[in-house]
Amino acid sequence: MPPSLLTPAVRVxxxxxxxxxxxxxxxDLTALQRHAATVRAALPRTVELYYAAKANPEREVLAALxxxxxxxxxxxxxxxxxxxxxxxxxxxxxxGPGKTADELVAALAAGxxxxxxxxxxxxxxxxxxxxxxxxxxxxPTRVLLRINPAVPDGTLAGSALTMGGRPTPFGMGAxxxxxxxxxxxxxxxxxxxxxxxxxxxxxxxxxxxxxRVAEAIVVAAAxxxxxxxxxxxxxxxGGGMAVDYTRPGDRFDWTAxxxxxxxxxxxxxxxxxxxxxxxxxxxxxxxxVTEVLDVKRSHGxxxxxxxxxxxxxxxxxxxxxxxPAEVVPVESWPHPWPRPAAADGRVTVTGQLCTPxxxxxxxxxxxxxxxxxxxxxxxxxxxxxxxxxxxxLMHPPxxxxxxxxxxxxxxxxx
Ligand SMILES: *Cc1c(COP(=O)(O)O)cnc(C)c1O
Numbered sequence: 001m002p003p004s005l006l007t008p009a010v011r012v013x014x015x016x017x018x019x020x021x022x023x024x025x026x027x028d029l030t031a032l033q034r035h036a037a038t039v040r041a042a043l044p045r046t047v048e049l050y051y052a053a054k055a056n057p058e059r060e061v062l063a064a065l066x067x068x069x070x071x072x073x074x075x076x077x078x079x080x081x082x083x084x085x086x087x088x089x090x091x092x093x094x095x096g097p098g099k100t101a102d103e104l105v106a107a108l109a110a111g112x113x114x115x116x117x118x119x120x121x122x123x124x125x126x127x128x129x130x131x132x133x134x135x136x137x138x139x140p141t142r143v144l145l146r147i148n149p150a151v152p153d154g155t156l157a158g159s160a161l162t163m164g165g166r167p168t169p170f171g172m173g174a175x176x177x178x179x180x181x182x183x184x185x186x187x188x189x190x191x192x193x194x195x196x197x198x199x200x201x202x203x204x205x206x207x208x209x210x211x212r213v214a215e216a217i218v219v220a221a222a223x224x225x226x227x228x229x230x231x232x233x234x235x236x237x238g239g240g241m242a243v244d245y246t247r248p249g250d251r252f253d254w255t256a257x258x259x260x261x262x263x264x265x266x267x268x269x270x271x272x273x274x275x276x277x278x279x280x281x282x283x284x285x286x287x288x289v290t291e292v293l294d295v296k297r298s299h300g301x302x303x304x305x306x307x308x309x310x311x312x313x314x315x316x317x318x319x320x321x322x323x324p325a326e327v328v329p330v331e332s333w334p335h336p337w338p339r340p341a342a343a344d345g346r347v348t349v350t351g352q353l354c355t356p357x358x359x360x361x362x363x364x365x366x367x368x369x370x371x372x373x374x375x376x377x378x379x380x381x382x383x384x385x386x387x388x389x390x391x392x393l394m395h396p397p398x399x400x401x402x403x404x405x406x407x408x409x410x411x412x413x414x
Contacts, residue, residue: 005378023290023308029405032285036068042254044262055278055382060402077103134191142195146171149220160204197221200238211260241280248324286381295340302342309351314388322361328374
């Protein structure tokens with residue numbers, strides 16, 4: 001038997017939620033905090049851990065992560081306002097292409113600690129707005145230039161998404177970054193301070209490849225700093241730590257990554273390295289719990305239709321994978337007619353949408369799966385509900401349960 005995909009608390013919830021409460025997103029915040037503690041412990045003390053809020057911005061998730069993180073990465077004005085309200089007092093870094101003047105004014109007014117500038121135009125806009133809105137005596141907003149450096153051939157191969165190392169809307173090339181730094185390092189920039197370099201080049205990489213990415217970013221930052229004789233003490237090396245949906249028990253090798261970052265930091269004394277994982281922090285703490293409405297035989301295969309679908313859990317449709325899932329059997333059957341059940345061991349699980357794309361998992365091992373049984377989809381804690389086209393077909397939205405979450409970091413701090 002492979003280990004269960006459910007924590008004991010989630011299993012109890014999956015058994016006790018009533019039909020009327022399904023589908024339901026269940027988050028195990030204690031499991032989240034234990035995972036975050038493991039990640040934090042694997043990273044050197046000198047490396048800052050930010051959480052990329054767009055992976056899962058639920059307030060309860062942000063609050064649960066706050067004690068283990070040094071700050072939050074936000075990628076829009078909306079996220080900025082939301083995260084600031086959810087975890088007041090925690091440092092924010094504002095990234096994202098196409099920031100509007102309104103968003104930048106709001107960020108400056110909110111006293112956001114860091115802005116990751118995506119282009120020369122954005123730096124010019126920031127300078128103009130900061131000059132207008134600067135309050136003397138207030139700590140300057142630290143600006144990190146987002147770059148899109150060249151990386152060694154093959155480094156980004158196999159990533160799920162690539163934001164860099166090729167033409168994209170993200171970050172600046174070496175010349176553009178150089179010009180941006182020249183503008184920022186001038187003494188006519190009240191309210192802004194050039195602080196470093198940031199990049200987020202790919203999503204879904206293993207530790208070895210991400211370390212090569214980090215090295216390339218650090219080298220590009222050192223080069224820029226040398227060329228301008230300007231200290232750039234902060235280097236954000238992004239997120240993108242892999243989550244393997246085909247092997248839900250596996251985890252990104254945080255120990256190897258932490259060891260490698262430690263070695264990198266030692267080669268560049270005085271550097272403040274920052275990582276900003278999203279998916280690899282929260283994916284494992286969320287489950288989408290639902291029930292089988294119908295089971296049918298279609299052209300020689302078993303198909304189970306569950307309450308809800310990819311309009312709630314878009315992850316398998318967006319990534320083209322089978323969402324890992326486990327069946328929680330329910331023995332009662334309220335009807336006098338026979339209970340629909342799967343004939344084979346393998347079942348395709350779909351949702352209620354009137355489109356053949358509404359597939360949550362193909363070939364789920366679920367011998368004898370019956371209408372009324374519960375299906376619990378795991379690894380649904382990142383890029384799940386918040387990326388879903390929730391209003392399509394006007395089904396009721398899922399419920400939300402947040403379990404536990406009162407762990408505290410060790411007294412020595414981290
Ligand atoms: C999305 C994003 C992240 C997080 O990426 P994951 O693949 O979820 O780890 C980090 N930094 C930036 C700038 C992002 O846009």
